[in-house]
Amino acid sequence: MEEIKDIREDNYQESINIAWEAYHANNIDEVESACLKMIEDYPEKANCHYLMGLVYHSRKNFQKAADEFLISIQNDKAGKNNGYAYYWLGLSYAERSWFTSDDGAVYIYDKAQSEAYHKLASESLHFPPHALLHFKYSVKGQDKIELLEKGIAHYPEMPDFYVLLAEHYKSQGMSNLQLGSLNRAVEKGIESASVQFNLGQYYLSGGNYDLSAIHFAQALKLNENTSCNSYINYYQGRCAELVGDKISAEQFYLAAYDQEINSQDSLFGFFGLFTLYCDLDNRQKIDELILNLNINHDLLCEGGRVSGGPVFLAEHAVDHIEISNFEQIMVKLGKLKLDRAKRLLNGKIWLLRYFVAGQLGKYQDQYKAVKNSMKFLNHYHYDFLYSLYAEALSQIISYKADTIIERNKLFDNLISDLGSWNELSTHIAYYANDLFKLFFDDQSYQKIIDLSSFFSKDQLSENDCLFRLAYAYAELDQNTKAEEMYQDYLLKNGDSTAVLNNLGNLFDSRGDYTGAIALYKRGLLIDSKHENLNSNLKVTMKKLSLANEKAAQEISLQQEYQSAVNLLKNENDFVLDKLAQFIDRIKNDAAFDNWKVPIPRYNFQKYLAVNKQVADSLLTQWLKKQYLVDTKERDDYNVIIYSINPYLREEINRIQKHKIPQKWVDGFVGLSADTLEAKGYFTLLTRAGALTDKYKVLFKRDLDELFFNYLLGHQKATIVLSGSLVELALIYHCEIKGITTISVQDGTKKKNKALYSTVLNELITFAEDQKFFGQDFTHLSNLSRIYRNFVHPGKELKDGIDSPKADLCFISTIEILKRIL
Numbered sequence: 126m127e128e129i130k131d132i133r134e135d136n137y138q139e140s141i142n143i144a145w146e147a148y149h150a151n152n153i154d155e156v157e158s159a160c161l162k163m164i165e166d167y168p169e170k171a172n173c174h175y176l177m178g179l180v181y182h183s184r185k186n187f188q189k190a191a192d193e194f195l196i197s198i199q200n201d202k203a204g205k206n207n208g209y210a211y212y213w214l215g216l217s218y219a220e221r222s223w224f225t226s227d228d229g230a231v232y233i234y235d236k237a238q239s240e241a242y243h244k245l246a247s248e249s250l251h252f253p254p255h256a257l258l259h260f261k262y263s264v265k266g267q268d269k270i271e272l273l274e275k276g277i278a279h280y281p282e283m284p285d286f287y288v289l290l291a292e293h294y295k296s297q298g299m300s301n302l303q304l305g306s307l308n309r310a311v312e313k314g315i316e317s318a319s320v321q322f323n324l325g326q327y328y329l330s331g332g333n334y335d336l337s338a339i340h341f342a343q344a345l346k347l348n349e350n351t352s353c354n355s356y357i358n359y360y361q362g363r364c365a366e367l368v369g370d371k372i373s374a375e376q377f378y379l380a381a382y383d384q385e386i387n388s389q390d391s392l393f394g395f396f397g398l399f400t401l402y403c404d405l406d407n408r409q410k411i412d413e414l415i416l417n418l419n420i421n422h423d424l425l426c427e428g429g430r431v432s433g434g435p436v437f438l439a440e441h442a443v444d445h446i447e448i449s450n451f452e453q454i455m456v457k458l459g460k461l462k463l464d465r466a467k468r469l470l471n472g473k474i475w476l477l478r479y480f481v482a483g484q485l486g487k488y489q490d491q492y493k494a495v496k497n498s499m500k501f502l503n504h505y506h507y508d509f510l511y512s513l514y515a516e517a518l519s520q521i522i523s524y525k526a527d528t529i530i531e532r533n534k535l536f537d538n539l540i541s542d543l544g545s546w547n548e549l550s551t552h553i554a555y556y557a558n559d560l561f562k563l564f565f566d567d568q569s570y571q572k573i574i575d576l577s578s579f580f581s582k583d584q585l586s587e588n589d590c591l592f593r594l595a596y597a598y599a600e601l602d603q604n605t606k607a608e609e610m611y612q613d614y615l616l617k618n619g620d621s622t623a624v625l626n627n628l629g630n631l632f633d634s635r636g637d638y639t640g641a642i643a644l645y646k647r648g649l650l651i652d653s654k655h656e657n658l659n660s661n662l663k664v665t666m667k668k669l670s671l672a673n674e675k676a677a678q679e680i681s682l683q684q685e686y687q688s689a690v691n692l693l694k695n696e697n698d699f700v701l702d703k704l705a706q707f708i709d710r711i712k713n714d715a716a717f718d719n720w721k722v723p724i725p726r727y728n729f730q731k732y733l734a735v736n737k738q739v740a741d742s743l744l745t746q747w748l749k750k751q752y753l754v755d756t757k758e759r760d761d762y763n764v765i766i767y768s769i770n771p772y773l774r775e776e777i778n779r780i781q782k783h784k785i786p787q788k789w790v791d792g793f794v795g796l797s798a799d800t801l802e803a804k805g806y807f808t809l810l811t812r813a814g815a816l817t818d819k820y821k822v823l824f825k826r827d828l829d830e831l832f833f834n835y836l837l838g839h840q841k842a843t844i845v846l847s848g849s850l851v852e853l854a855l856i857y858h859c860e861i862k863g864i865t866t867i868s869v870q871d872g873t874k875k876k877n878k879a880l881y882s883t884v885l886n887e888l889i890t891f892a893e894d895q896k897f898f899g900q901d902f903t904h905l906s907n908l909s910r911i912y913r914n915f916v917h918p919g920k921e922l923k924d925g926i927d928s929p930k931a932d933l934c935f936i937s938t939i940e941i942l943k944r945i946l
Contacts, residue, residue, distance in 0.1 A: 137167050144176055156180050171200035175210055185230035187217040207245075208252030215242035215259070247272075254280050258441050261289055269293055277309075284310050284317035288442035291323055303327065318348035318357075319439035325360055326445075338364035348438060355384035356436050356446045359393040366401055374401055387419075389429030392480075393446075396431075396454055403457040411461070415473050422509035425480050426516065432484050448484075455481045455490075472501035479513060488520035496542065504548070511552035514542075522559045532563055536572050543579040554584040561593040570597035586617045592624060604631050622648045626657050633661070638669035686770040689751040693776050699793060703743060704752065705777045707732045711769065716760075720769045723760040736797065792837035805939050806832050812946035820857050824946075827853065831938070840931035847938040848885050854945045855888040856880055858897065867891045898944050 144159040157180045163173035178193035194210040194217070201207050221234035246256035257276045264272050270293065276286035287310035294303035304327055310320045321344035328337035338361060345357045362377030378401060382394025395418060402410045418424075430436070433447040448454075458478050463471045475498035482491035495513045504510055518539075526532050539560070543549055557580055564572040577585060577594050585591055595610030611628040614621070625648035632641035645662040648655060693701065710732045716722050724732075729740040747753045752773055758766040801807060806828065813824035827850045834842035859867065859880055866877045869887045878887065892898070 133167075137163065137170060141170075141172050141176070144173070148176060148179065153180055153183055169200055171197045171206065171210075174200060175206065175213075178210070178213060182213060182217060185220070185232075187220050187233050188231045191217045191233060204250055206251060208249030208256060209246070211242045211246035211249060212253055212256045212259075215239045215246060215256075218242060247275075252279070254283060254285070254441070258285070261441075281313060282315060283441075284315050284320050285439050285441040287315070288317070288319050288323055288439055288444070292442070300327070300331075316347050317439060318344045318350075318353075319442055319444055321347060322357065322360075322436070322438050322444055325357075325364075329360065329364060334364045334367045338368070344438070350437055353436050353438055355381040355390060355393065356430070358384070359397060359446070362394070362397045362401075366397070366404075371401060371405060389424050389431065392424070392429070392431050393448060396448060396450075400450065400454060400457060403460075412467075412470055415477070416470055418473065420473055420476050420507075422512060425476065425509075425513065451481050451484045455485060455487075468501045472498045472507070475501065476513075479517070483517075483520070486524075488517065488525050492517040492521055492538075496538075499546065504546075511546070511549055514549065515552045515556060518553055519556055519559070522556060522563065526563055529567060532567060532569075536564065536569075536576075540575065543576075550579045550584070554580055554588055556588075557585065558589045558593070561590050565593045565597070568600070570600045573597040574601070574603075582613060586613065591617075592621075595624075596627065599627065599631060604634060607631055620647060620651060622652050622655050622658060625651075626655070626661060629658075629661060629665070633665050633668065636672070638665050638672060641665045642669065685751060686772055689770055690772045690776045692750050693773065693780060696780075697789075699789065700743070700746075701777050701780060703733050703735070704747070705774060706734070708769065708774045720771045721756065721766055722769065723762075723764040723766045725764050735793075739793065739796070788838040796836055800836065801832060804832065805943065809939070809942050809946060812942075816857070816946075820853070823853055824850075831935070835931070835935050838928075840928060843931040844934045847934040850938055851941050852885040852888060854942055855885075855892055856883070858892075858945045859888075868894075898941075 140159060140163050144156050144163070147155040147159065156176065160173050160177040160180060163170065164177065167173060174193045175197040178190045178197060181187070181190035181193060191214055194214045197210045198207050201210070216239075218233055218235045218239035221232050222230065243256060243259045246252045247260065249256075254276060257272055257279075260272055261269075270290065273286050273290040273293065276283070277290070280286065287306050291303045291306040294300070294306060304324075307320055307324050307327070310317060311324075321340045325337045325340035325344060328334070328340065341357055341361045341364060345354060345361070348354060348357065358377045358381040362374045362381060365371075365374035365377055375398065378394045378397035380394070382391050382398060385391040385394065395414065398414055399411065402414065430446050431448045432451075433445065436444040436446045438444050455478070458474060458481060461474055463474065465471070475494045479491050479494035479498060482488070482494055492514075495510065495517050498507075499510050499514070502510060521535060526535055557576070560576060561573050564570075564576075573594060574597050577590070580590070585594060591610050591614040595607045595614065598604070598607035598610060608628065608631050611624050611631070614624050615628075625644045629641040629644035629648070632638075632644060642662060642665055645658050645665065648658045649662070652658070693704075696704070707729075711717060711722055711724070714722055714724075726741075726744075727737075729744050730737055733740050733743060735743070744753070748755060752770050754768040754770075756766050756768050760766060798807075809828055810825065813821055813828060815821075816824060827846060831843065831846040831850060834846060859865075865880050867880060867883060867887065868875050868891065869878045869883065870890070883891075
C-alpha cells in the first residue's frame with residue numbers, strides 16, 4: 126500500500142509540474158484541462174486548486190478564482206503556501222469594472238475583504254514579497270519600519286525593501302538610519318542600481334562629491350533599465366562639475382542630453398551644460414546650445430521629471446530625480462545680454478526663462494517672459510506661444526491676483542496684449558469667465574465690459590461669461606445690452622432662476638410689468654420657493670396694479686387741468702404774457718396734435734423770446750403747476766412730448782389784474798448777455814471759476830444774486846449783497862496772503878481776531894491800514910459808508926435809499942472784486 130501511495134504522489138507531482146510549466150508558458154487552456162483532471166483525481170490536494178484559481182483570475186472570473194483559493198487554503202493543512210492564496214484572494218476582491226461591458230467578467234469587489242486577505246497573507250508562514258509591498262504606502266511610522274524589516278528578513282536578497290526603508294528614514298530626517306539601511310544592502314552583497322543611486326544622492330546632498338560620483342558610476346554599471354541612464358549621467362555631471370572637473374562634467378551632461386533629446390527630460394543635460402558654459406563664460410557655446418534646442422510646447426509643458434519625478438531602477442521601489450538649482454539657472458538666464466539682431470536667440474532665451482520661472486512658481490516673471498518671447502519669435506513657426514500665454518495667465522489668475530493693484534495691473538496688460546495680438550483672444554477665451562469673476566468680485570463692471578469686446582458672443586457663451594457680462598451692463602445702466610446678454614444666455618443655456626429674475630428686473634425697470642411677471646413666474650417653475658423671484662413677483666404685481674390705476678386716472682386729467690387754471694390768477698403779468706405767447710406759438714408747430722407736442726428744451730427760449738435761464742425757470746414752474754405735463758413719452762428723436770393744458774389761453778384772456786411792477790418788467794426785458802458783459806459779470810464769473818471749490822461756489826452764488834437784483838432795481842438787496850461779496854473777497858485775499866488773524870479795534874485797545882470771525886467794517890479798516898490796494902482806493906470807504914448806514918432799517922427810515930447809493934455800492938464792489946480776483 127505504501128508503494129501505491131508513493132506512485133500516486135509521484136504521478137500528482139509530475140502532473141502539477143507540467144501544469145506549472147504550461148502556466149508560465151501562458152498556455153492557459155492547457156493548464157485548465159490539467160487542473161480539472163487533477164482536482165478530479167486528487168481533490169484533497171492544495172496546489173491544483175491554487176493553480177486553477179490563477180486560471181480563473183486570468184479570465185476575470187474572480188468569484189470562481191476566490192472559491193479555488195479558499196479550497197486551496199482549506200487543503201493546505203500545514204499552511205505552507207496559504208500566504209500566496211491569501212494574497213491572490215486579496216487581488217481578486219480588489220478588482221472592479223471600469224466599463225459598462227467587460228467581456229463576461231465576474232467581479233466580487235469588496236475593498237475591506239481585499240485588505241483583510243492581504244493582511245492574512247502578510248501574516249502567513251510563507252508569502253510573496255508583494256504581500257508586504259501592498260502596504261508600503263498605507264502603513265506609517267514604526268509599523269512601516271516593522272513591515273520593511275520583515276521584508277528584509279524574508280527576502281534578504283531583494284534590494285527594494287532596503288531602498289524603501291532608507292526612503293522612509295530620509296522622509297523622517299533620519300539620515301544616519303537612511304545610510305545604514307542602504308549599507309546593509311551593500312554588506313549583503315546585493316548588486317543594485319537603485320541602492321547605488323540612492324547612496325550617490327545621499328553623498329551628493331551631503332557635499333561628498335567624490336564618493337557620490339563613485340556610487341553613481343556603480344549605479345550606471347548595474348542599471349538594467351537603460352532608459353534611466355540619462356538621469357544617472359546627469360548626477361555624474363553634477364558631481365564632476367562640483368569638484369571642478371569641467372571636461373568630465375560636459376561629457377556626462379552631453380550623454381544625459383543626447384539620450385533624452387526628444388523629451389522634456391533632455392533638460393537635465395541641457396541645463397547642466399548651460400550652467401557649465403555660463404561658469405566657463407563661453408557665450409559661443411551657450412548660444413549654440415540654446416539655438417540647437419528644439420523648443421516646442423511639449424518640451425515646456427509636458428509633465429517631465431525636472432521638478433521632481435520617478436526613476437525606475439528597482440522593481441518595486443521608486444527612486445527620485447529633480448533639478449535642484451533652478452534659482453541659479455534663473456539668475457544665469459537673467460544675466461545673458463540680448464542682441465536685438467539675434468531675434469531667434471532672444472526669443473528662445475525668453476522661453477527658457479518662462480519655463481524656469483514656472484518651475485519656481487514665479488508666475489509674474491513667467492507671464493513677462495512669454496510676452497517678451499512673443500515679441501521676438503515668429504508666431505507661425507512657434508504657434509504654441511499663445512497657449513503658453515494662456516497657461517501663464519491661468520497661473521496669474523490663480524495665484525497672483527490677490528490685490529486690487531495686481532488685478533488692475535493684470536487688466537491693463539490684458540487690454541494692451543489683446544489689442545496687440547488679434548489671435549490671443551481665441552487662446553484665452555477659456556479663462557474669460559475666471560477673469561470676469563476677478564473683476565466682478567471687485568465690482569469693476571466697466572472692466573468686464575471692456576474685456577468682453579475682444580471675444581465673440583459664442584466664445585462668451587461657451588465659457589459661461591454671459592451672466593456676469595449682463596449683470597455688469599445692468600449695473601452701469603446699460604439695460605438694453607444687459608437684456609440682450611440675458612436673452613442670449615437663455616437661448617443658449619436654457620432657463621435659469623438667476624437670469625430670469627434679473628431679466629425680469631430689467632423689464633420691470635422699463636415699465637413692462639406684464640413681461641416681468643411672466644419671467645418671474647417662469648423662474649418659479651424651476652424653484653417655487655426662490656426668495657427673490659417670489660419677492661419681485663409680489664412687488665411687480667403691485668406695480669402693475671398701480672399702473673392700471675394710473676391709466677384709469679388719466680381720464681380725470683382734464684379735471685386736473687381745470688384745477689391748474691385756477692392758479693393763473695396768482696401769476697404776474699410777465700408770466701401771463703409769456704404763457705400766452707408760448708401757447709399761441711406752439712399751436713402753430715407742425716408737430717402739435719391734440720394739445721401734445723414734442724419740444725426740444727432749447728426751443729423754449731425761441732417760443733418765449735427770453736434767455737436760457739429765464740426759459741428754464743419758467744418751464745420748471747409751469748411743469749410744477751401743470752400748465753404743461755411731461756408725458757414721459759418720447760418722439761423718434763428722443764425728444765420729450767409735453768401735454769399743454771387746453772384751458773389756459775381762455776383763462777388768461779379774462780385775467781386783468783395783479784400787474785407786476787414795471788421795473789421788474791424792464792429789468793427782465795433788459796436782462797441780456799450784452800448787459801451782463803458790459804457790467805463785468807462774465808469776467809468776474811470766469812475768475813471765480815478758477816478758485817478753489819470752497820470759494821468758487823460762494824462767489825458764483827453771490828455774483829448771480831448781486832447782478833440779478835441790481836438789474837431788476839432791488840436797491841436794498843444790491844447794498845446788502847455788495848457788502849457780503851466784498852467781505853468774502855477780503856477774507857479770500859487775506860487767506861491767500863497767509864493771514865489767519867487780523868488786528869481790530871476793541872474800544873480803546875486793539876486785539877487779534879480770527880479771520881473767519883471778522884465782519885465787513887473790520888476787514889475794510891484792516892485792508893486800508895495794510896494798503897492792500899494803494900493809497901487812494903476810494904471804493905472801500907464808499908462801500909463801507911453806505912453799507913454801514915443803510916443795512917439797518919432805522920437809517921433808511923430817516924434818509925432813504927435811492928438809486929445812486931445802490932449804483933455806488935455796485936460799482937465799488939465790482940472794482941474791488943476786479944482787484945482781488
